[in-house]
Structure formats: structure tokens, C-alpha cells
Amino acid sequence: MLAQVSPWYAHAAQRLATAPAHALVPPARMEWSTHPGLGPGAEILSRDLRGKRLLELGCGPGHNVAHLARHHQARVTGIDLVGLQVRRARSHYGHIEGATFTAGHALHYLQATGQTFDAIYSVFGAVGLVAPELLFAAISRHLVPCGVLAFSVPHPARAGRHPSTDDRPREDYVTMPDRTRLPIARWEYDAHRWATHLSRTGLQITSAIELRHPRLDPWPTTLLITARKR
Numbered sequence: 001m002l003a004q005v006s007p008w009y010a011h012a013a014q015r016l017a018t019a020p021a022h023a024l025v026p027p028a029r030m031e032w033s034t035h036p037g038l039g040p041g042a043e044i045l046s047r048d049l050r051g052k053r054l055l056e057l058g059c060g061p062g063h064n065v066a067h068l069a070r071h072h073q074a075r076v077t078g079i080d081l082v083g084l085q086v087r088r089a090r091s092h093y094g095h096i097e098g099a100t101f102t103a104g105h106a107l108h109y110l111q112a113t114g115q116t117f118d119a120i121y122s123v124f125g126a127v128g129l130v131a132p133e134l135l136f137a138a139i140s141r142h143l144v145p146c147g148v149l150a151f152s153v154p155h156p157a158r159a160g161r162h163p164s165t166d167d168r169p170r171e172d173y174v175t176m177p178d179r180t181r182l183p184i185a186r187w188e189y190d191a192h193r194w195a196t197h198l199s200r201t202g203l204q205i206t207s208a209i210e211l212r213h214p215r216l217d218p219w220p221t222t223l224l225i226t227a228r229k230r
């Protein structure tokens with residue numbers, strides 16, 4: 001029988017094998033794209049994040065969690081599906097006050113927790129990788145009134161692709177540290193389709209920003225959406 005490892009687990013295992021995790025200084029800026037310095041930073045979550053409760057869905061190595069806890073004094077929980085990633089995040093940033101890392105599926109975590117959050121966000125994380133109708137309903141239930149959801153996803157028109165014309169996920173790839181690729185399913189909506197799905201769960205889209213590096217990218221590479229709980 002063919003045994004399959006989750007691409008996200010394989011990615012974390014390869015990364016840890018090549019670069020063991022050690023304590024890091026939190027980055028000075030929150031990043032929503034793969035180009036440092038491009039587009040907005042943490043201000044789209046709230047102008048004042050001090051003491052706010054934030055949740056990242058798919059935090060990976062935890063750079064943004066650490067930034068928000070250290071530079072904005074927010075209380076931030078990062079969830080990641082892969083225990084190895086959580087171990088890596090804790091090795092990097094476990095010493096940062098206000099930063100907590102937990103292993104689990106974003107949807108299961110939201111279904112189980114009794115907490116509410118001032119903002120929930122995802123940076124190429126669980127939003128786009130989990131059925132939106134299920135994930136947005138769970139997110140909406142755990143946001144305070146007027147709470148913010150912000151997420152960045154690979155742009156649906158990157159590299160000559162086209163946004164989905166229906167609600168189903170499409171095949172995409174995770175690129176491993178050694179440049180091999182493993183297939184995943186991804187929901188690839190344009191801003192209009194995201195807005196429709198958000199509105200079904202009481203979330204109102206407030207902005208859709210296309211990010212493209214002016215010199216390096218011939219196409220927009222990232223779509224950054226913000227929404228507010230009604």
C-alpha cells in the first residue's frame with residue numbers, strides 16, 4: 001500500500017533537517033506576502049493592538065505571531081496543523097511574552113475553543129486550504145462584534161492562472177525546500193467570490209489588495225483580503 005505523508009509535514013521535516021531551529025529576534029514588520037516590506041503591515045488588524053487577543057491559522061515558524069506579541073504587545077495564539085512546525089515556532093519564539101503556539105487543525109481548534117478573538121488572520125495559512133463555508137462559519141463564531149478577519153492567499157491569477165469559476169478547490173502545489181513539489185487542494189477565488197462566502201457567515205469584506213513586487217513579479221502574486229464581523 002502507498003503511504004502518503006502530508007505535504008505540510010514533509011515541508012516542515014525537510015526544513016528542520018536543513019536548518020535546525022534556534023531562538024530568533026522577532027521581525028520588525030508583519031508580512032502578508034513573500035516579499036519583505038511589500039504592502040501593509042500589522043495596522044490592517046487594528047490601529048492599536050495592545051492587549052488584543054489574536055489568532056493565526058497556519059502560523060508555520062511563527063514569525064508574525066512573534067512580531068505581534070513583541071512589537072504590539074498583543075496576546076497571540078498561533079495554530080499549525082503540523083506538530084513539527086509548532087516545535088520549530090516554539091524554538092524560535094517560545095521565549096516571547098504573549099506568544100503561544102498550539103498544534104492542531106484550524107477548524108478543529110475553532111470548534112473546540114471557548115475563546116473569542118479581536119482579530120483572526122492567516123498568511124498563506126489555513127484560509128484557502130480548508131473549505132471556506134466551514135472555516136468562515138467557525139471564524140465568525142469566534143470573533144468579537146466588529147472583530148477583523150484578514151488573510152493573504154496566492155493570487156488566483158498568478159503566473160497566468162485564472163480564478164475559479166465555481167466553489168470547488170483546485171490542484172496546487174507546495175514547493176519543498178529542495179524545490180520538489182507536492183500536490184495540495186486549494187480554494188482559488190477572486191475577491192468577489194471571497195466576499196460572497198464571507199457574507200454568508202456574517203463577515204463583511206472591507207478591502208481586497210493585490211500585491212505584486214514592482215520589479216520581480218510580472219503578475220500580482222498575493223491577494224490580501226480584510227473583513228469585519230457585522
Ligand SMILES: C[S@@+](CC[C@H](N)C(=O)[O-])C[C@H]1O[C@@H](n2cnc3c(N)ncnc32)[C@H](O)[C@@H]1O
Pocket residue numbers: 008009057058059060061062063079080081082085104105106107122123124125126129130
Ligand atoms: C505556506 S505555510 C505559511 C506559514 C506562515 N503563515 C508564514 O507565513 O510563514 C502554511 C502553513 O499552514 C499550515 N496548515 C495547512 N493546513 C492547515 C490547517 N488546516 N490548519 C492549521 N494549519 C494548517 C501548514 O502546516 C503550514 O505550516
